Amino acid sequence: MSEGHDAQPEYLASSPDKEPAERTEVAEEAATQARLDARNRAQATDQAAGTEPAAAQPSTFAARFLRALWSANTVTVTVLAIALAMVLGAILIIVSDANVRRTYSYFFTRPSDALTASWNKVADAYANLFKGAIVDPEALAGAFNGTVRWERVFYPISETLSYTAPLAFTGLAFAVAFRGGLFNIGVQGQAIMGAIAAGLVGFLLPLPVGVHLLVALLAAALAGGLYGYVPGILKARTGAHEVITTIMLNYVALFFLSWLIVQEGIQAAGRTDAISEAVHPSAELPRLLAPVGQSLRVHLGIVLAVLVVWGVAWLLGRSTFGFELRAVGLNPEASRTAGMNVARTYAMVMAVAGALAGLGGATILLGTAFALTGAVVGSAGFDGLLVGLLGRAKPWGVLLAALLFGALRAGGNQLQVGSGISLELVSVLQALIVVFVAAPALVAAIFRLRPAQAGGLETGMAKGW
């Protein structure tokens, strides 16, 4: 009965009966989105129509799987992004090593020197990365024939999981806010506040085992939540952009921490350096692999992280708050028209994000650090931003991304010890991976992938101020 709807003559498209002055942004955005949609639809039609007219559609599962694999879908892009980042990392390694540089100065007379030196250095570096993150094959072999303790075999994984736990929380903190349309760059500050709260409960409040830990965690979530609520309510009431307010609050938290840990009653007794009392053992996150070895730091935090990831996934997908969060994040105007209270949603989203970040800070303090120092949270907050992005702001994706980053960090320690390469390389690798993942079009162009509805972080989520 009705006409076909897919190829509409544009003469009946939306007419300009709007106040153009007020609707320019809207018109621009609609126009851009329309062009992009048209482009995507064209690509999809191309795909469906078959861009290889000669070859028949692959019929076996294997063939179809391979075909899908080499298109710009999320998994392929991520893997290739990691590969690209490692290539660039290799270049950095080569360039920054004085010995290797020397072999390049006479490259044309004896290229083999330069190439072998480069290859050795890079291979050695990445091998150390692997050994520090997953397992050392020699240790594994040794354990099987009894010459090496099993502890050494599990050490890299234990380290990886220890780093993963807080990153999962901070990654979620960024991701949840991102889905709600907010850039929570203040994860670091919120994590610091969470660590402070957990620490204060941990060494100032004597409570029985079990309860102590729970109260400390709750305090951390509360502190982080409040610290996140502040920029949220500022955005809701005054429109102050959360990028700036959260970044400023990061520095405020940092200074507050540095002041707090040298105060009487907080500073560790008998010490002059900036470190607080240690938390009571009843507030610590118990170690999971203690029987296997004392050096295995992996703790309950990782279990908590998985539970919380599941909880956040449920929240986003099945709760009314999650529905509002996603609606407001995708289109605050339509949400408002449908009756939602956008400002209140923004504030609540930031509070939830802050609480998650606070838990991340608590995980570090109660799991591995045990006492507050100026750098107790390390870079977990900022890494959380990258983890959230890499995980495409989806809870289980964030967990996987946290795992990757945790592995890189654990491996990075070994890299520094074993190859003498600074840990900072890991930061560079992490940033590069995210840059490439954020632009699947670039990765697709480099590797000549087939276009797909790539789950990138492009214009679909692009927002202005």
Next chain:
Amino acid sequence: MNVLYGLLQPDEGEILIDGKPVRIRSPRDAISHGIGMVHQHFMLVPVFTVTENVMLGHEHVRPGLAGYLDRRRARQQVVDVSQRYGLAVDPDALIEDMPVGLQQRVEIIKALTRDVDLLIMDEPTAVLTPQETEDLLEVMRGLKKSGKSIVFITHKLKEVKAIADRITVLRRGRSVGTTSPDTSEEELASLMVGRTVLLRVEKKPARIGAPVLEVSGLAVNDERGHRAVDGVDLTVHAGEVLGVAGVQGNGQTELVEAIMGLRPIVSGTVKLEGRDLRGRSTKEILRAGVGYVPEDRSVDGLVQGFTVAENLVLNLYDQPPFGSRFTLNLNEIAKSAEQRIEQFDIRTRSHQAPASTLSGGNQQKVIVAREFTRPLKLFVASQPTRGVDVGSIEFIHRQIVHERDIGTAVLLVTSELDEVVALADRIAVMYRGRILAIVSPDTPREELGLLMAGVTEGAAA
């Protein structure tokens, strides 16, 4: 037209100018071939003055100084062109402060200040009153006399018959025929759509009940604090369609937003079945049994990234059966979505498809379906068929009439005269924030046109 103006590249075929094939790769090329364009969506920078907008892209610069603008010459040029073609405009006014009809003139001046032989005008009359349209047609006749060629794109059959020397009808990207302006409107419409189109909606006489919406002395301001609604009284009864007609920009948007709680009311009252709506949140108003189709569906009506199912519960997700205060009932949402897709003939691959994959008409049907899913006392629709294909227009019109027949009060705000005449039981004409008159749909169109232009009986224009 975008191809002719260099905004799009053709995949096949050729363009001949004066018999010679040309390649137009960008607007610059088009301009150099003497092609100018007056766009459907104005290509004017709101924060610039008229002169700045006109000179953008071919600015006069002072000789010697690198790129230093010669504003005086530019201004003079605007004045010259404006006088020559009878398009009066203030060269120093800011675009964002100008009414839409004047902005149109600036678009035209922009095109004319370049050396154009062929002027493409894309839906120029959509924002004009019938009077302003007449003025524009006069301008076009003048341009024709000075030797310019004009490609006039419009879907308004009366206009094209009034001005064109030849009419070419396009449908689905193909030309379906070239006729003379003597062709009847019915024939033109059926060429456009491909079958005979009912230009009128069949409806029974209205059974009018008690007043449902009572608006009294309503005053509302726009974003910039100017009075947009200036003392409006209207009443919508159960079982009737009250149409609010008028050219876009006379306060209709603000009126509807105020009723829906999306814009603060400065003074006056809005009552729904006697209950005061003023100060209530939009959520409360929707819950009280008011359905709303906003005029800008992609911005205000739908969340493009949500699925069709999610959009169908956008204002219902926390109410049974779709959800409770804390959780959603995903099964119920999916089931209901499938039902409604069927019922409202929404063309989509599945209820899980993102709303952005639907065409304009189907997106509008989603919004209509959403609102009609719950029992309504009042249905407010703002430009419900803008940008919608003819088939969906028919469907939506039938839905509106059905709603009115079961006793809902319908407030229909539209700038399409045909639509309001076909659907409304009474027509309120809005001009500059006031209701000038409330008339019957049998009123002759000339009278309606005059009212829309602000001319009332007895008062001098």
Next chain:
Amino acid sequence: MTQVSTVTFDGSTAIAEPVRFWTRQRKVGAGFLIAGVIAAVLFGALATDMQVRITLAETTAGSAVGIPGTVGAILFGLIAAGAGSALLAPIRRSWFAWLVGVGIVAIVLSFLCWQISQSSTGLNVMPLGNVANSTVRLALPLILGSLAGVLCERSGVINVAIEGQFLMGAFAAALVATLAASVWAGIVAAAVGGLFIAAILAVFAIKYLVDQVVLGIVLNVFALGLTGFLYEQIMARNQSTYNQPSRVPSWNIPLLEDIPLLGPALFKANVFVFGALAAVVLVHVGLTRTRWGLRTRAVGEHPTAADTVGVSVLGLRYRNVLIGGLLAGFGGAYFTLLSTTNFNKGMTSGAGFIALAALIFGRWSPIGALLAALFFGFTSALAFYLGAIGSPIPSQFLNMLPYLATIIAVAGLVGRVRAPAADGKPYVKG
């Protein structure tokens, strides 16, 4: 016949207009009133009677204006309250900014009366010339960074990566200036460093349509990691060969430098001061009076309109982002060639974000950004000064001052500002 209900209209509105009482102006006024009273009471109570002296000179010697601490604290607090009450009354809009300025200055003075009179080092003079000098100095990177932001954002590209551009600039300047034993080479290298980050930003934002805020954040992390890594690998091992640039020379203009207050700040200067001021002037004139400026602004507000008249939207955006990178890189050189003379990891400490805040606070205009940058520079200078006189406030809280001021500025005083309409929205050709 048609039923026509005639409504005659004569243009006048007979409806009374209940205006909302708490307009933004009134809220700000109430805020100042309360803050002023609190200042008068609190600071007045905490201040001592020691003479608080303020001089225009650069040093603490010489003549000064004095006022007893308690009296001053109370007096200035009351003045702020007065400004607040004035804002509560209906006044002309143009007075708003002035009264806000008076309010801020009065509260600061009241605060200072307390602080200075409580000086534990006994140093109870505030040499304004010195403070002005510090203000300008500390504002320098902020000015350059926010100008870079102006160029990018007025063209429609959000640049959150100013911090990263600073870091690359600082690192490059330190490295090259040491290797080439020339600060000028260092400055050129710094500009190139900023250009490098800007190029990545431009390509990914404009061509690959990555979300620009996300991209900026990631680039900051990347720059932090890269400079940190290179520092560890190259500089940390051999500071003298790689990390010992000299300071840029001071250029004093003979007569002008003796102008009280402004003289030392502006005319006893160096390449950064002159460069920054020149850049402000150039960008301002460029944006308002040249063809480039008109096109840039059009591209930032309504790129489709610009495209349809033949302006190269993407080309213009690329160019402006790259030039912005040069400016920001130059700003980064400040850290290693003027403020200190070596590079440390993460040494910019958020200055890039304060520059971004200055951009927004200054409403995306070059002059506004300059004034906002000076304001933030002043808060840093104040923090330093208070630390120097031994203020009772712990140093960590003093360090928070610029950051807290930024929050208050962005949230409180600015109101809803309007970015260029197409800011952050990538342009896709049809």
